[in-house]
Amino acid sequence: MAALARLGALIEVIAQPIYTLLFGIATYGLYIVLWSAVNMAEKIVDLSLTQALQRIVPVADEEASHGAVKFALLVTVIPAALIAGLVTFFAPQIAGAISASPEDAATLPQMIALFAWALPLWTFVEVATSAARARRAFGPEIRLRIFWEQCARLVFAVSFFFAGWTSNGLLLAHLLSLLLVSILSVRLLGRYYDLKMMITAPVPAGLRKLVLVSGIALSPAAIARRILNDLPPILLNLMLPGTQGATAAGLFGIARKIAxxxxxxxxxxxxxxxxxxxxxxxxxxxxxxxxxxxxxxxxxxxxxxxxxxxxxxxxxxxxxxxxxxxxxxxxxxxxxxxxxxxxxxxxxxxxxxxxxxxxxxxxxxxxxxxxxxxxxxxxxxxxxxxxxxxxxxxxxxxxxxxxxxxxxxxxxxxxxxxxxxxxxxxxxxxxxxxxxxxxxxxxxxxxxxxxxxxxxxxxxxxxxxxxxxxxxxxxxxxxxxxxxxxx
Known part of the structure; x- marks a missing residue:
């Protein structure tokens, strides 16, 4: 079931040529750099509590399971929102370190300030869907993240392009698709957990310690693996100037996605x-x-x-x-x-x-x-x-x-x-x-x-x-x- 659901990832592979044809490889490369940065930040913020839930929920009772999921959401989404606020404030300074084409460089600070809010949305999606996965709900969780997210992003991106948004359009499409999937993730949680019980479930000190210790112990390894996936396009962008850096990141992103x-x-x-x-x-x-x-x-x-x-x-x-x-x-x-x-x-x-x-x-x-x-x-x-x-x-x-x-x-x-x-x-x-x-x-x-x-x-x-x-x-x-x- 999980393998069939993951075939939805092919939609993303199909969508990438459309993005590069509409927005160009340099703009696509800039998008890859910013999304890679969000992915790396999310992996740091979530403290690997997504993996901790895989350990705890399958062997815990209902009250402890609901409390663990609530605690994981609180200690990840709130810091992610605070970081997004800081990035928005310092967007002009961050933009000065990123290579972009002349067309994109003019609006880069606004693009960074906008896309920073992908971090709390993506953090919520990651934790919420991992909670469903801990209930062994593999198919619905993967279809939500892979199939529906990619379809929504593609529709938004094409619409923004024809509306004349040639630089910010791809980033805004990604942000709106994450917002949609976040809303759907709440519904997914409601299928496998009692949302009212989750709000009222106690989170005793022992459970908080178990969740944090289980996650933090795995966090360095998860961050290290994320570095292999998301740091390369960022480094290519930083190593090479201007359009050359954005294009190199785009080429690597294309190869990575197809592979x-x-x-x-x-x-x-x-x-x-x-x-x-x-x-x-x-x-x-x-x-x-x-x-x-x-x-x-x-x-x-x-x-x-x-x-x-x-x-x-x-x-x-x-x-x-x-x-x-x-x-x-x-x-x-x-x-x-x-x-x-x-x-x-x-x-x-x-x-x-x-x-x-x-x-x-x-x-x-x-x-x-x-x-x-x-x-x-x-x-x-x-x-x-x-x-x-x-x-x-x-x-x-x-x-x-x-x-x-x-x-x-x-x-x-x-x-x-x-x-x-x-x-x-x-x-x-x-x-x-x-x-x-x-x-x-x-x-x-x-x-x-x-x-x-x-x-x-x-x-x-x-x-x-x-x-x-x-x-x-x-x-x-x-x-x-x-x-x-x-x-």
């Missing part, structure tokens, strides 16, 4: 395994192993062909983003390979976080940050978005590998058995077949080649799943397996 497609599979398991692992760890940790192994086998069978298709169509996809986007080609290929590696390694990271190893996520993240920082310092000044892509990919894979090693040492959990190798082998075979077909279709026009490859990819995935997974794994896919004749 996130293989992560649909990985992210689905990350969302689901956190609360499931937390609940299961309270009874029998050994029962986490089947969940861990299943997710790794499915990722291995799916992600290699999916990533291969993305690489084969990379140039065609970038052509949709308008003039200048082809400069992101190598960055896109590098990031896609890195995302494929992360997905195949498996979702060890949320399991490490949820079963009590509080220091290990921080160690893993510091390893990844150190690897990224060294490579970025060496490569990014000369190679721009491409060098930053290498640094980010290697750092992210290092984090995933560290978590795998730690689970093996601490709990004897590892997914790399015979069935995993079978899924990996079929995924690799699917990648080779797809590459051969792509090579054979080279003489054809690009649109025809892209269409044939996309159509060929669907039955190829069916074969990799049918042969690469055993009958029990295929049955676990539920109704979709029956409808597609996988079982």
């Amino acid at each position: 996130s497609v293989p992560l649909i599979v990985r992210q689905a398991f990350l969302y689901v395994l956190a609360p499931l692992s937390s609940a299961q760890a309270a009874f029998d940790r050994s029962e986490i192993a089947p969940l861990y192994a299943f997710s790794s086998r499915l990722s291995a069978a799916l992600v290699l062909p999916l990533g291969g298709l993305l690489i084969l169509l990379a140039s065609d996809i970038l052509s949709l983003f308008g003039p200048g986007a082809q400069a992101a080609l190598m960055a896109l290929i590098i990031l896609t390979i890195g995302r494929m590696g992360e997905a195949i390694i498996g979702p060890a990271t949320p399991i490490v976080e949820m079963i009590g190893h509080r220091i290990l996520p921080l160690i893993n993240s510091l390893i990844g940050i150190a690897v990224w920082a060294v490579l970025a310092w060496y490569l990014a000044p000369d190679r721009g978005a491409e060098g930053m892509a290498i640094a980010v990919s290697v750092g992210a894979v290092a984090i995933a590998l560290a978590a795998v090693v730690e689970l093996q040492i601490s709990d004897r959990l590892q997914p790399f058995d015979g069935p995993f190798l079978r899924g990996l082998a079929l995924g690799a075979l699917g990648l080779l077949i797809l590459s051969g077909v792509g090579y054979a279709l080279e003489p054809l026009a690009a649109p025809i080649r892209a269409a044939i490859l996309t159509l060929f990819f669907l039955p190829l995935c069916w074969v990799t799943l049918r042969v690469g997974l055993d009958s029990e794994d295929r049955a676990a896919l539920g109704g979709i397996a029956r409808r597609t004749k996988l079982i």
Whole structure:
């Protein structure tokens, strides 16, 4: 269910070419920088209470669950609003440090002051939807954040462009979409919690301490991972002057967004395994192993062909983003390979976080940050978005590998058995077949080649799943397996 819901992320991938065609790569790059800054600030402000709720709610009684969610909302949204007020006040000074095109630079202080209020809205959405996820409500939460948010943003952005808002329009569209999703998040909370009970639920000192300690222990690791995702475009913007800095951030943002497609599979398991692992760890940790192994086998069978298709169509996809986007080609290929590696390694990271190893996520993240920082310092000044892509990919894979090693040492959990190798082998075979077909279709026009490859990819995935997974794994896919004749 979570995997199907996360397919809504494809809307965001489709929307990005529209944004760059309407507003230009430089303005899109500025938007990426400001949104990355909001994302990083949110991860600091929320104290990882979003993850703490995944630990606490599944094993707490109703009163404690409601009190924990209320406390998490209060201690995150209020500071976020205060920070937004400060950023609004100091917007002219902040604008002086950000690279932008001459057209955007004139209104940059107003843009920063406006977009600062995305921080409390996004903080509320993150905490509220994580509370729903803690109730194992995966599908509705993901559809809200991925599907409806992206649809609303696209409609707002197109409307503002045709109204003549060529600089502020994209930022205002993002802000309004967050406001809409915040309102819908209140309704989502009402489905899985009693809102009246949440208002009146006591939050005793012991519960406050439990929520804060659980979250703060995970916060450094979460911040470190967010650095890998959101700091690179900010640094590219700061390293290069004017339009060049904004464009470099835009190119990296384009490559990062497209390369996130293989992560649909990985992210689905990350969302689901956190609360499931937390609940299961309270009874029998050994029962986490089947969940861990299943997710790794499915990722291995799916992600290699999916990533291969993305690489084969990379140039065609970038052509949709308008003039200048082809400069992101190598960055896109590098990031896609890195995302494929992360997905195949498996979702060890949320399991490490949820079963009590509080220091290990921080160690893993510091390893990844150190690897990224060294490579970025060496490569990014000369190679721009491409060098930053290498640094980010290697750092992210290092984090995933560290978590795998730690689970093996601490709990004897590892997914790399015979069935995993079978899924990996079929995924690799699917990648080779797809590459051969792509090579054979080279003489054809690009649109025809892209269409044939996309159509060929669907039955190829069916074969990799049918042969690469055993009958029990295929049955676990539920109704979709029956409808597609996988079982």
